[in-house]
Amino acid sequence: METANWxxxxxxxxxxxxxxxLHFYERRGLIRSTRNAGNQRRYKPDVLRRVSVIKAGQKxxxxxxSIRQALETLPGQRTPGAKDWQRLxxxxxVELDERIAYLERLRDSLTGCIGCGCxxxxxCPIYNADDKLASEGRGPVLLDRARGGSSTVTQ
Amino acid sequence: METANWxxxxxxxxxxxxxxxLHFYERRGLIRSTRNAGNQRRYKPDVLRRVSVIKAGQKxxxxxxSIRQALETLPGQRTPGAKDWQRLxxxxxVELDERIAYLERLRDSLTGCIGCGCxxxxxCPIYNADDKLASEGRGPVLLDRARGGSSTVTQ
DNA sequence: TCTTTACCTCAACCTAACTTGAGGTATTAA
DNA sequence: TTAATACCTCAAGTTAGGTTGAGGTAAAGA
Numbered sequence: 001m002e003t004a005n006w007x008x009x010x011x012x013x014x015x016x017x018x019x020x021x022l023h024f025y026e027r028r029g030l031i032r033s034t035r036n037a038g039n040q041r042r043y044k045p046d047v048l049r050r051v052s053v054i055k056a057g058q059k060x061x062x063x064x065x066s067i068r069q070a071l072e073t074l075p076g077q078r079t080p081g082a083k084d085w086q087r088l089x090x091x092x093x094v095e096l097d098e099r100i101a102y103l104e105r106l107r108d109s110l111t112g113c114i115g116c117g118c119x120x121x122x123x124c125p126i127y128n129a130d131d132k133l134a135s136e137g138r139g140p141v142l143l144d145r146a147r148g149g150s151s152t153v154t155q
Numbered sequence: 156m157e158t159a160n161w162x163x164x165x166x167x168x169x170x171x172x173x174x175x176x177l178h179f180y181e182r183r184g185l186i187r188s189t190r191n192a193g194n195q196r197r198y199k200p201d202v203l204r205r206v207s208v209i210k211a212g213q214k215x216x217x218x219x220x221s222i223r224q225a226l227e228t229l230p231g232q233r234t235p236g237a238k239d240w241q242r243l244x245x246x247x248x249v250e251l252d253e254r255i256a257y258l259e260r261l262r263d264s265l266t267g268c269i270g271c272g273c274x275x276x277x278x279c280p281i282y283n284a285d286d287k288l289a290s291e292g293r294g295p296v297l298l299d300r301a302r303g304g305s306s307t308v309t310q
Numbered sequence: 311t312c313t314t315t316a317c318c319t320c321a322a323c324c325t326a327a328c329t330t331g332a333g334g335t336a337t338t339a340a
Numbered sequence: 341t342t343a344a345t346a347c348c349t350c351a352a353g354t355t356a357g358g359t360t361g362a363g364g365t366a367a368a369g370a
Binding site: 018028037064 | 365367
């Protein structure tokens with residue numbers, strides 16, 4: 001067991017996130033901490049890698065909840081090693097591939113549309129492009145803010 | 156001027172969105188309607204294409220606000236024609252290309268990481284991957300829900 | 311020792327993109 | 341004509357991913 005002696009402020013600075021973000025991640029079960037005598041958080045050094053992984057996952061468009069689930073598969077007792085992180089990144093690599101493929105299909109459709117100027121529901125291939133990823137429900141978000149409620153048509 | 160005789164319910168059904176979504180889009184200035192004697196919305200047929208464009212843009216990861224701005228460049232008086240929609244899709248095609256390129260860079264970095272199992276802040280290329288797109292501020296979202304506040308580190 | 315800086319909790323706020331519901335009016339079909 | 345839909349507005353709720361602030365305690369350095 002490694003010594004848990006990183007304070008929340010140090011971790012925040014080192015990882016480039018705010019202290020409040022670390023609190024938030026802890027509430028969400030993405031990272032853990034122990035407390036010192038004065039009830040202050042103390043982290044084991046592997047928290048640094050965990051936060052990196054969280055940020056990397058977010059860049060790939062993976063939701064915090066999915067990241068949490070991925071982190072959950074890491075060994076709880078021993079400190080995760082290279083193999084563990086490899087498994088994780090291999091998994092995400094696949095997701096990233098799918099995401100890229102989806103956007104490429106969209107791009108191809110769009111290229112078709114540029115010719116006809118359509119982009120219209122009835123005719124446009126882009127509208128009917130393979131929606132597998134898009135409709136997969138609780139998928140991730142990319143590069144920015146919310147998209148809100150499901151677009152299911154209960155009508 | 157085309158006849159504005161689409162009711163909100165018809166448009167919703169045809170476009171696969173909820174009535175409340177159309178109300179919402181109107182409040183946000185993405186679509187417009189006129190009212191009949193009984194204060195009910197009536198739409199010109201080009202609203203169908205506008206909604207398609209909105210949905211296509213969202214699939215590409217473009218925010219509603221950016222979509223609004225794009226739609227704003229369409230002719231207000233005459234009904235937009237093929238040329239107008241072409242200009243729009245050409246513009247988005249570029250954005251989509253950038254987005255794909257960003258994810259590909261990320262994928263390449265990740266591939267490197269799989270070898271070393273790192274994914275860690277200090278060493279991992281993915282962590283320091285070109286963040287141009289990601290940090291461009293109010294960019295769009297992809298395929299799903301919110302990611303929330305900016306990740307600027309004011310410390 | 312004293313003061314500054316860091317930390318703690320909890321509640322409330324923020325944005326995007328919608329959805330839900332209440333209370334009431336229009337339109338449509340039988 | 342009447343009942344069933346469809347529509348209207350406005351306020352409030354939802355989710356993700358955080359941020360902000362108040363009120364109070366701990367630790368660190370001069």
